[in-house]
Amino acid sequence: xxxxxxxxxxxxxxxxSQLPPPKPMDNFMFAAxxxxxxxxxxxxxxxxxxxxxxxxxxxxxxEELQSEKTILGEGKLLRGVRLDVSxxxxxxxxxxxxxxxxxxxxxxxxxxxxxxxxxxxxxxxAGYGELPYVSVISLMNFVVRKTDDDFHQPFSLMYERGxxxxxxxxxxxxxxxxxxxxxxxxxxxxxxxxxMYYFDRGYQNTDDPxxxxxxxxxxxxxLFNERYQHNASDxxxxxxxYDYQMEMWDERNRIDxxxxxxxxxxxxxxxxxxxxxxxxxSLQFMRRMxxxxxxxxxxxxxxxxSEAELRKIMQGAN
Numbered sequence: 054x055x056x057x058x059x060x061x062x063x064x065x066x067x068x069x070s071q072l073p074p075p076k077p078m079d080n081f082m083f084a085a086x087x088x089x090x091x092x093x094x095x096x097x098x099x100x101x102x103x104x105x106x107x108x109x110x111x112x113x114x115x116e117e118l119q120s121e122k123t124i125l126g127e128g129k130l131l132r133g134v135r136l137d138v139s140x141x142x143x144x145x146x147x148x149x150x151x152x153x154x155x156x157x158x159x160x161x162x163x164x165x166x167x168x169x170x171x172x173x174x175x176x177x178x179a180g181y182g183e184l185p186y187v188s189v190i191s192l193m194n195f196v197v198r199k200t201d202d203d204f205h206q207p208f209s210l211m212y213e214r215g216x217x218x219x220x221x222x223x224x225x226x227x228x229x230x231x232x233x234x235x236x237x238x239x240x241x242x243x244x245x246x247x248x249m250y251y252f253d254r255g256y257q258n259t260d261d262p263x264x265x266x267x268x269x270x271x272x273x274x275x276l277f278n279e280r281y282q283h284n285a286s287d288x289x290x291x292x293x294x295y296d297y298q299m300e301m302w303d304e305r306n307r308i309d310x311x312x313x314x315x316x317x318x319x320x321x322x323x324x325x326x327x328x329x330x331x332x333x334x335s336l337q338f339m340r341r342m343x344x345x346x347x348x349x350x351x352x353x354x355x356x357x358x359s360e361a362e363l364r365k366i367m368q369g370a371n
Contacts, residue, residue: 075294077281078151078192078231078252080137084120085290086280087138093118095280096140098273100147102244103190103227107207117141137166145186146174155195160208163189163226171224190227192252197228204233205245239263247271256281332356336366 075082087096093115101111120138140147148166156162167189174185198206206228210220229245231253239246247267251274255264259278268275284290336358339349346367353363 074285074291076153076252077256077277078153078194079294080151080153081294081297082281082284083149083151083192084138085284085294086277087118087120090115090118092276092280094273095277096138096149096273097142098244098271099149099248099277100140100142100190102246102248103205103229104188106205106243106245107227109225112140112142112145115140115142145188146170147188147190149190149192151192153194159191159193159197159228160226163191163228167224167226184223186223186225188225188227190229192229192231194231196230196232198230202233202236204230204237204249206230241267241270244271247274251278329357332358333362333366336363340366340369 077083077086086092096118097112097115105111118138118140137148137150140149148170150166152159167187170187170189171184174187176183207225208228209222209225212218212220229249231249234246234249235253239250241247241263247270250263250267255261255267256278259265259268259282268278332353335356336349336353339352349367350363352358353360358366
């Protein structure tokens with residue numbers, strides 16, 4: 054029996070009243086807490102904690118701060134809009150994003166973001182000595198690097214032979230994996246630990262002894278908490294958040310429906326033709342639709358496609 058979901062299958066639209074309050078790491082709420090230069094001390098504290106933890110200099114002063122979309126502007130948020138936060142201190146540019154749901158190829162995603170930042174902030178006609186310093190930071194509620202237990206995974210362009218050294222300090226990346234942080238005993242003396250504790254559970258109970266002391270120690274974190282507590286209870290912000298969630302839900306539902314319809318149509322044509330070429334075309338279509346590899350492997354075996362041929366298809370070869 055074919056158990057594949059049909060294109061007509063749809064998930065019931067969620068009830069707004071049943072949606073939980075947004076967490077501070079929700080990308081919408083995170084961006085809402087960094088709407089203007091009034092929030093600069095919080096950005097400076099968070100970035101300094103990250104850089105100091107990796108042996109880099111702290112942020113001296115934030116000169117520009119903005120999220121990529123104003124949360125409470127006129128009209129609705131555009132579908133698919135990125136809610137990253139952008140920060141500049143002197144000639145250093147930082148991009149911060151939050152990811153609650155696991156994504157594949159996070160390192161490639163961060164590389165793409167850094168490439169865009171370098172292109173955007175490098176003056177026309179500039180020489181290599183005028184390149185800005187760029188960092189891309191991802192706060193993640195999932196684990197990417199499973200071979201190391203440290204919750205903070207900084208990486209950069211490195212020499213591959215001899216002593217491990219950075220080839221350039223113009224670009225750097227920081228993955229912060231919250232599930233790994235939960236496995237350690239937090240050290241309140243460490244600025245990044247105070248922030249990670251807050252993102253994980255401290256925001257839920259600011260009378261928690263660790264959190265209470267952390268907020269006293271860190272003016273920037275305290276400011277972020279005040280902004281979050283206000284925004285999380287503000288009816289205007291909450292409505293904007295729920296409207297955004299509904300837009301995202303509708304968009305995902307449209308994409309999923311179109312994808313299923315396209316897959317079924319492509320599969321049907323392949324079965325009707327019953328040729329090797331049709332099987333190739335179906336596999337190429339599945340690759341473009343990001344169908345899981347195990348599904349494609351099963352289809353290839355059933356239609357007489359060799360492993361070598363499937364690898365060529367996965368690499369984009371005709």
